[in-house]
Amino acid sequence: MDMHKELGLTDDEYGEICKILGREPNHTELAMFSVMWSEHCSYKSSRLHLKRLPSDAPYVILGPGENAGVIDIGDGLALVMRIESHNHPSYVEPYQGAATGVGGIIRDILTMGARPIASFDSLRFGLPTHEGPAAGGDSTGANEVIAAKNRWLARGVVSGISGYGNAVGVPTVGGEIQYDPCYSGNPLVNVLCLGVMPIDQLQRGAAAGVGNIGLLIGASTGRDGIGGVSVLASSGFDAQDTSKRPSVQVGDPFEEKKVIEACLELFERKLTVGMQDLGGAGLTCATAETAARANTGLRVNLDAVQLRESDMEPFEILTSESQERMFAIVEPGDVEEALAVCEKWETPVAVVGEVTADQSLVVQSQGRIVCDVPPAALDEGVVYDRPARRPERLDALLARDPNQDLPQITERDVPAQLVALMSSPNLADSSWAWRQYDHQLFLNTVMGPGSDAAVLRVKGTSRAIAVAIDGMGRYCRLDPRHGSELAVAEAARNVATVGARPVAMVDCLNFGNPESPEVMWEFSDAVDGIRTASLELALPVIGGNVSFYNETDGKAIDPTPIIGVVGLIGNLSAVPIGIGFRQAGDVIFVVGETGSDLGASEWAWWCHDFVGGSAPSMDYRAERHLHDFLIHIQSERLAASVHDVSLGGVATTLVECALASDLGCQVDAHAWAPQLGLSTALFSETSGRAVLSCVPSQVRAIQSAAHEAELPLWQIGEVSGSQVMGADVADLRAASLTHQL
Amino acid sequence: MIASLANPSLKASGSEGPGPSFVVAVPIFPGSNCEHDTQYALVQVGAETVFVHHSDKALPAETAAIYIPGGFAHGDYLRAGAIARFSPITAAIGRAGADGMPVLGVCNGFQILCEMGLLPGALAPNTQGRFLCRDVHVKVENIATPFSRAMVLNQVLRIPINHRQGRYFADDATLRHLADNGQILFRYCDAAGMVDESDLVHNPNGSIMAIAGVTNENGNVVGMMPHPERAIESRLGSADGRPVLESLVGGSSPGAERE
Amino acid sequence: MGEYAVTVTVSPKAELRDPEGKAIGDALHALGWPAVTTVHVGRTINFGIAADSLAEAQSQVKEMCETLLVNPAIEDYTISVRDAPESALAESAQIGTSS
């Protein structure tokens, strides 16, 4: 087997490399190309499609291309945001997989010049239980052993996010946990991070200025994450001897905290010309990317790199993915002061390189040149337009008729159905998880976990930031395009629900094997959906990530785009109105049209193991008007409670408002959708709706606000007692606590 | 002073508050992370904060009190506070404490003071083995310390905790001495002030005798697991942490609670 | 059925990075023990078990390690099973405890 094939490079790719170099690459160069041209680093299967994502708006300072997106939020401040996935490592070792995912996304924010001030986790696992209709039905139904493993994975991932996030000193203020059999072999761990900084502190990942010096800051370099290239190991040990290569990367939040403080002081004292975090493909990527961006070259000396193991070969040092490392470009005159800053914060630092004019990456080790390649060639990688084909299986799924296969329940059934639905893991109380997260550090958290969106005040200003993170895998199984639009709409609606104007989004695209035409069709369709939603809701895509190969035994996960939306509150005078009912006698409304969208609903899946028909319907004009309406309700403080309708329909939304306040309600279940059957009215998941309550004296104000926003509004009942449509709040709470891990 | 994002909006120091500014030294160990929140809270009660590097040998001359902040000194490796106690600054802290200067250790600060031997007992891993970030109620059992003199005996305060190793433990002899000598400052309780060591809802880390904070013999060195600096504004959930800082600067500060 | 005392010693794989071990090593060096090399932190799990034979106990403990006690991706382990003296089962697990 040719060496390049063992490294995952095709013959054509190898041919391309030889053409660029005008010769065959040596071992070190081959290793560098193989990691840089991998799917993970080069986005070769997705780049073509990602170009279709709109990313411009007057306030977007930096869109995709840099380490994180940057937008202007006023008062001379910029917000930096990014989302990344760490799925495969989390399956191997959940604690460290999730922990190093948090560490990595934090460095992507830091490298732009900002202090990371909040992170969010979006997690997906296989079912935590083997009981219930949905558990047995699907092809990868969770039997007892699989369910136990899924619980172990979920506990490990959450404690990894808690362990790393808390110790590194970045509060975890929001997120979501969802379950579906398709994630049993492939958990998804997506982490979003954001930072805020003065605009003039923005750092670019560019090795600009011939003669400037490259510093490697942070942890020592070991054989972590070297993976496939290890077959290149020469005499030191044979390729099969895995004892030398750690199968798992271990994070050190203590080291990262020192790196954060050192880098922030370097920024504040204007000592850096460029900054680049070390992520996938380690030093190779950092040097190639920074030189390529600045159109310069770099001369790198590996002998200066602090190693954790003595006998490391050049290709190992260059492709090591050891954590907690940054690459800074500093002017020669500032090197001494920069080294002193790192010493003050007790984080190792070494001069490892120098910017050259000859646009080539030249790497030296023990007096030998071990690499001389054009950085742009490493950085640009290759681009593929892979074949796509619509999966036939969709026809049967879409043909299923919920109205035929699902019962329209009667009034008598409602209490039991509500309790049954609330025992779904996707509607479970997730405080077992976020109680383990420090969600208060920096004293910015005005609304934290448990609310529709996290709200963070911006100290020294009257502004606040709101962020929500959502994904609708089941919808995308039926219709990747429409499901993606619904995910964007859901995240944006959550942000508007707390009174913030949605302004930008990031997306993390979790899919199966791109070499399967069906997966590529799903991927392309999902990108088109995000494009439409981005244009319709004026939400530029300022960054994101792609994770392919989420499949087990050839079966891919549901197409799962995870969307993070950020919104702004211009003047935060008080804590936004929350989701819990406030007092007995308050009047309850549903705003927005309820359609017949039962087929992909949580009730249909959890209570009847039915997934079919079309994904829920949505109308962009209604979504935009709902944003205006909710922002107005919050700014004028017209309501006592506001909560958007999502998984489980109006029924679940009412239960959540009751659980958040221990106050029940008396409602007429036919009030907001008289033309629909009871099951559909209660559990339909049509987009663009919310549930509000207000004191009687505000009823007219809310009615006129809805009228002005041209939104249908139904008065459906009032806050009272300790039941929701006949189900005791205590029983509903017990059901929602079934899956405490 | 322009507010930098995570740092508090710094009013000109000393311009508010009682008389010449009350200077609090806040030592920062590698891994500490609540120092900015501590500064933000102290500004609210008119006190000035001076950050001190853990490798310094002396405290600033004008230091009137010491506030060891929360965080993860040395990553909480080995034991929370186990390595931090050997930093050069701890000798100066020990001397100041012995001389009667008010010293408050919050969360990681409490762990460090115990490891230094300035406070009795130790903080073991939480009974249920998990990190806890939530509000608790604590009952005030000693109003003669520099950090509780603005409080009323048996007052109940709602303040957040945020730790994995917060379960207070001491042997019986030490506990008897703490009780007899009035060194038990705060105990976890329910909203009505009822203390029950075995109730893991209201004593969530399983501390012995539900102890949440203790003082030294002299009453001037205090350690508490709850974070008063996280309970300064009701807008963020509770303002019950203010009395701890107001006690320190002597009476309640003129500035009304920032809304 | 016999009573056996079990000690499972779990240690992180040698090639894995051990930040806690490094922090302890640095502290020991700083406190005047330069001769200390590569610190690794592991854990022991001690318990009693009733089984038909020593071999039976050993195989049960091996199974416990594989299913719950150890994560083979990052940890190695050794098992020690010994006859538990009838009376002092508890003591046997802590011989040599410092006073």
Next chain:
Amino acid sequence: MGEYAVTVTVSPKAELRDPEGKAIGDALHALGWPAVTTVHVGRTINFGIAADSLAEAQSQVKEMCETLLVNPAIEDYTISVRDAPESALAESAQIGTSS
């Protein structure tokens, strides 16, 4: 000077009623091993040290425990010091590593 392999095992004092041990015990029972009793967990700190003699090494390690490695208020400890085989210092700490 000799090379010695050291293992310090630190375990919570009995009065602390070792919640982690109890949690593991409950999990083992739930997974079908009812015969498991009184689970106690300890941390092992493993390192190498050069010293003039075994006794010298032992006394240094005892001092390390009292200065840094152990908090006597809540922990007990045991020390095991053994000759480290010249070449395979690392291996000695993992005799019987599972394949």
